[in-house]
Amino acid sequence: MATPTTSASEPQERGASLSHRIYDQIREGIIRGHYPQGSRLAEQRLAQELDVSRVPLREAVPLLAVDGFVRTLPRRGAVVTTWTIDMAHELFDLRLCMEVGAARFAARQVGLGTSVAPLRVILDRSRDGVSTGDAYRIATDSTEFHEAVVALTGNSLMRSAMRSVTGRMMWLFYLTSDLNADDALDGHAELLRAIESGNERVAESVAYAHIERDRDESMRVLAAGPGLSLPHPAPPTIT
Amino acid sequence: MATPTTSASEPQERGASLSHRIYDQIREGIIRGHYPQGSRLAEQRLAQELDVSRVPLREAVPLLAVDGFVRTLPRRGAVVTTWTIDMAHELFDLRLCMEVGAARFAARQVGLGTSVAPLRVILDRSRDGVSTGDAYRIATDSTEFHEAVVALTGNSLMRSAMRSVTGRMMWLFYLTSDLNADDALDGHAELLRAIESGNERVAESVAYAHIERDRDESMRVLAAGPGLSLPHPAPPTIT
DNA sequence: AAACAGCAGGTTGTATACCGTTTGCGGCGT
DNA sequence: ACGCCGCAAACGGTATACAACCTGCTGTTT
Numbered sequence: 001m002a003t004p005t006t007s008a009s010e011p012q013e014r015g016a017s018l019s020h021r022i023y024d025q026i027r028e029g030i031i032r033g034h035y036p037q038g039s040r041l042a043e044q045r046l047a048q049e050l051d052v053s054r055v056p057l058r059e060a061v062p063l064l065a066v067d068g069f070v071r072t073l074p075r076r077g078a079v080v081t082t083w084t085i086d087m088a089h090e091l092f093d094l095r096l097c098m099e100v101g102a103a104r105f106a107a108r109q110v111g112l113g114t115s116v117a118p119l120r121v122i123l124d125r126s127r128d129g130v131s132t133g134d135a136y137r138i139a140t141d142s143t144e145f146h147e148a149v150v151a152l153t154g155n156s157l158m159r160s161a162m163r164s165v166t167g168r169m170m171w172l173f174y175l176t177s178d179l180n181a182d183d184a185l186d187g188h189a190e191l192l193r194a195i196e197s198g199n200e201r202v203a204e205s206v207a208y209a210h211i212e213r214d215r216d217e218s219m220r221v222l223a224a225g226p227g228l229s230l231p232h233p234a235p236p237t238i239t
Numbered sequence: 240m241a242t243p244t245t246s247a248s249e250p251q252e253r254g255a256s257l258s259h260r261i262y263d264q265i266r267e268g269i270i271r272g273h274y275p276q277g278s279r280l281a282e283q284r285l286a287q288e289l290d291v292s293r294v295p296l297r298e299a300v301p302l303l304a305v306d307g308f309v310r311t312l313p314r315r316g317a318v319v320t321t322w323t324i325d326m327a328h329e330l331f332d333l334r335l336c337m338e339v340g341a342a343r344f345a346a347r348q349v350g351l352g353t354s355v356a357p358l359r360v361i362l363d364r365s366r367d368g369v370s371t372g373d374a375y376r377i378a379t380d381s382t383e384f385h386e387a388v389v390a391l392t393g394n395s396l397m398r399s400a401m402r403s404v405t406g407r408m409m410w411l412f413y414l415t416s417d418l419n420a421d422d423a424l425d426g427h428a429e430l431l432r433a434i435e436s437g438n439e440r441v442a443e444s445v446a447y448a449h450i451e452r453d454r455d456e457s458m459r460v461l462a463a464g465p466g467l468s469l470p471h472p473a474p475p476t477i478t
Numbered sequence: 479a480a481a482c483a484g485c486a487g488g489t490t491g492t493a494t495a496c497c498g499t500t501t502g503c504g505g506c507g508t
Numbered sequence: 509a510c511g512c513c514g515c516a517a518a519c520g521g522t523a524t525a526c527a528a529c530c531t532g533c534t535g536t537t538t
Contacts, residue, residue: 042489053523058294059301066305075530077490090396093344101336157329164400292493314500316520
């Protein structure tokens with residue numbers, strides 16, 4: 001976004017319309033596992049927990065639904081999405097469509113004179129982030145790198161379309177950040193070089209390989225232990 | 240009022256949460272040009288025009304913003320998006336990424352036994368629609384065909400991601416429906432055959448060519464007369 | 479004892495009211 | 509005559525209140 005100064009833990013608390021702020025807040029809560037998968041998000045409880053009225057929530061929750069973080073049932077409200085192996089596969093297939101194309105367009109832009117400096121900046125920041133060991137920070141940085149690749153294409157529509165994807169990506173990154181932190185860093189560096197070369201076919205291929213490698217690692221984690229992100233000792237899991 | 244069963248203008252689909260209904264209603268109004276490009280959507284006026292309170296609008300408008308139909312300015316409310324040549328190009332570039340990939344996955348599914356019957360159904364309906372000459376109907380059918388291709392992949396995430404794209408596609412189809420109605424029909428038939436063959440490379444290539452042909456036609460129309468969809472005599476175009 | 483019905487609690491969906499900010503216009507001063 | 513200042517109206521942002529619905533429990537009846 002236009003606010004690259006966001007720190008990982010505290011998102012922009014500026015004038016960005018309360019609805020957007022609590023959107024970010026809830027999203028972070030979901031990703032961090034504070035709102036466990038499958039749990040219900042009761043509006044009143046959320047409202048007094050975040051100290052806002054219910055109306056801003058009414059704007060934020062549908063957006064969370066669009067981005068796949070919750071599912072709204074007719075009269076039951078919103079429940080946090082539960083990850084499945086199939087969902088993860090679908091995500092990687094979609095990434096295959098979008099990011100491979102984005103890498104190609106990005107390489108083309110580089111060939112036309114666009115600088116890859118933004119990628120370097122984020123990659124450097126990612127290195128710092130990995131050393132901190134903060135999973136949320138790592139997931140944020142990793143996601144931002146991919147967003148930066150898309151941004152490099154100069155296609156603002158593609159950027160906004162990616163937003164529906166990057167949210168889920170970040171969530172999955174967080175869930176699997178234990179393993180692929182360093183690998184992802186190398187992969188990003190490799191992708192950066194490929195895009196920098198300006199060779200569309202190379203960028204395309206590297207992006208493809210990178211995503212498939214991601215898929216393999218994520219699948220290994222997901223298949224191993226689906227007991228993910230449950231900091232609370234698994235409250236009764238209200239159906 | 241608690242019983243909006245009157246619904247005088249449209250026998251809309253029931254049960255779908257007032258917010259969604261007015262989302263569709265406003266979207267159709269924008270596409271049909273009833274709310275001209277660049278015009279402001281004042282909440283109070285909309286509310287009494289659609290005979291709903293402002294709160295459902297507060298849920299619908301952000302979704303329209305996500306889908307690119309309006310732009311919400313900080314304190315100025317929502318204005319209907321104004322099409323530019325660049326935006327159209329960005330849309331086609333994004334379609335290139337997503338639909339080409341979708342065609343590939345769809346062909347793969349066909350190779351695994353999935354039937355292309357849904358495509359045939361919609362294609363047949365499209366033929367009827369073209370004969371009616373109703374631009375909105377034509378745009379709807381054409382969009383639905385592309386959605387059906389994505390649905391054929393079995394990837395529900397890809398379908399929901401396409402939703403951000405199909406809305407804009409439909410709008411642009413409507414604006415340019417005069418020219419490419421029959422061409423689009425032929426193109427869809429060709430794409431259907433390609434997917435039916437189960438050959439991923441063929442499907443991919445046909446999809447690519449189809450989109451680029453679409454781009455050419457749309458660009459011709461957009462470049463010729465940007466005075467699009469202005470049933471009202473172009474109010475002062477408030478900035 | 480089991481099953482159905484009625485009641486109570488809670489939650490979402492919808493509507494209305496209030497407040498801060500912005501903006502456009504008009505008057506006044508230079 | 510031009511520009512600046514101030515006021516008023518409108519718009520969006522937020523909060524509160526009401527109504528309908530679903531759910532779970534309990535009590536009674538068969």
